[in-house]
Amino acid sequence: MRIAIGGISVENSNFSPVPTTLPDFTVLRGDELLVGERYLGGVAQSHGVEARPDLTPGGVHVEFAPTLFARALPGGPLAADTYGALKTELLERLAAAGPVDGVYLDLHGAMYVDGMEDAEADLAAAVRGVVGPLPIIATSMDLHGNISAAYVREIDLLTAYRTAPHRDALETRQRAVRLLVRAIQEGLRPRIALVPIPVLLSGESTRTDVEPGQSLWASLAEVDAVPGVLDASLFVGFAWVDEPRAHAAAVVSGTDQAVIEHEARKLAQAYWDARHAFKFGVPAGSTDECIAWALRDNENGVFISDSGDNTTAGGVGDLPLVLERLLAHRIPSAVVGGLTDAEAVAACWQAGVGDAVETTVGGKLDTTHGQPLPVRGQVLALFDGDADKGRQAVLQVGAVKVVLTERRTAFMRIADFTQVGVDPLAHKIVVVKLGYLFPDLLRVAPKAYMALSPGAADQALTRLPYRRIARPMFPLDGEFTWQAA
Ligand SMILES: [Zn+2]
Structure with missing residues (x-):
């Protein structure tokens, strides 16, 4: 059995003015795919060797043909020439891999290519064009x-994460390959039922570890077990792109058309019926409100998410708006984790540790939502040991430590702070450019608030200038009736 592996995995906000281009990507080619945790030790043992036994029911020999896998931090629209180059190389490698029984496509699903709608459908159709109608394509x-619907038409199997914040990325990839191997082995030709749901909510309001998300996503395992079903998925969708496919969806893969349609309708109806119950998992308010709440708390280390500039959802990561409010409120101590500004970093490196620096921070990339903030501060630390972040500098501005980074980044772990010598919990307020806190921060944060700040990942969806999404859409258009069909 031969299975090709490849994919382009990126999430693009088309409300960001900063394009995503080739240097933003980590690209794995050929056997590079099979080194490291993403596939080896998870999905494929190695090219041309036995796959992991637990992925191969019946002990069938699976040979994996790795092609190209490209992944980038969520950002602005993907430049068309970058997408074209990645797609072309993936297809060339796929063609060179020769005949395959199946293809495993490793995608994110919210790729927005400048000037093109439904990029995943374009990629899937191109992959189908290369391998022909017979191989099973699982994603x-x-x-x-x-x-x-255009995307689903090109593929045979589809499964998605069942946790947000995400804890099951590897498990999901394993499930996709296991289903693919099973389909090939048993000679199945799976079908996919898709029911679009006219609900568009942010990931922050649809977590799977609180209700109603917890029960909804937990119910997928029961659907998997229904005879005729192979896999059930429930998609929140990605709200920061203005495309007709931006909405929630129930998707069921299986072998019995009537059964998968019935189950997909049931899931879609359950999601629709729960729509009013989705809430942000933490108190959310304006930046000023969040600062006021934090100052009233007894604890130190109160986290505030600068959610409009959330770099894990396409925010640019250079907006200094929350920093400006912290300084205006004269808070006793705070740290801002991750503000991207290569020029300010260079100024700090030029000055050296201990020296004073007068510069502007942020607002140079996301000129749609912010502008540079003039500051005067002292360089506390310089660090150059994190490839994702580039050079970094800790600048003390008033009572606020600002961790400046050369490259767009997300502070998702405590280690992101400690590696530059900052103990976040020793400060009254910790600002991160996230929506919900990632597990490592959630574990230690005594309190967390979400600031509904402006930016390319604005959580106040009613503020976004949508023109292309399907209407009516809950909650943007208020109340309307709908039945899963
Ligand atoms: Zn996600």
Whole structure:
């Protein structure tokens, strides 16, 4: 059995003015795919060697043909020439791999290519064009992906994460490959039922570890077990792209058309019926409100998410708006984790540790939502040991430590702070450019608030200038009736 592996995994906000281009990607080619945790030790043992036994029911020999896998931090629209180059190389490698029984496409699902709608459908159709109609194409995706009928038509199997914040990325990839191997082995030709749901909510309001998300996503395992079903998925969708496919969706793969349609309708109806119950998992308010709440708390280390500039959802990561409010409120101590500004970093490196620096921070990339903030501060530390972040500098501005980074980044772990010598919990307020806190921060944060700040990942969806999404859409258009069909 031969299975090709490849994919382009990226999440693009088209409300960001900063394009995503080739240097933003980590690209794995050929056997590079099979080194490291993403596939080896998870999905494929190695090219041309036995796959892991637990992925191969019946002990069948699976040979994996790795092609190209490209992944980038969520960002602005993907430049068309970058997408073209990645797609072309993936297809060339796929063609060179020769005949395959199946293809495993490793995607995110919210790719937005400048000037093109439904990029995943374009990629899937191109892959189908290369391999022909017979091989089974299985894909795994983030539940924050946007699913269209055109995309589903090109593939045979689809599964998605069942946790947000995500804890099951590897498990999801394994499930996709296991289903693919099973389909090939048993000679199945799976079908996919898709029911679009006219609900568009942010990931922050649809977590799977609180109700109603917890029960909804937990119910997928029961659907998997229904005879005729192979896999059930529930997609929140990705709200920061203005495309007709931006909405929630229920997707069921299986072998019995009537059964998968019935189960997909049931899931879609359950999601629709729960729509009013989705809430942010933490108190959310304006930046000023969040600062006021934090100052009233007894604890130190109160986290505030600068959610409009959330770099894990396409925010640019250079907006200094929350920093400006912290300084205006004269808070006793705070740290801002991750503000991207290569020029300010260079100024700090030029000055050296201990020296004073007068510069502007942020607002140079996301000129749609912010502008540079003039500051005067002292360089506390310089660090150059994190490839994702580039050079970094800790600048003390008043009572606020600002961790400046050369490259766009997300502070998702405590280690992101400690590696530059900052103990976040020793400060009254800790600002991160996230929506919900990632597990490592959630574990230690005594309190967390979400600031509904402006930016390319604005959580106040009613503020976004949508023109292309399907209407009516809950909650943007208020109340309307709908039945899963
Ligand atoms: Zn996601």
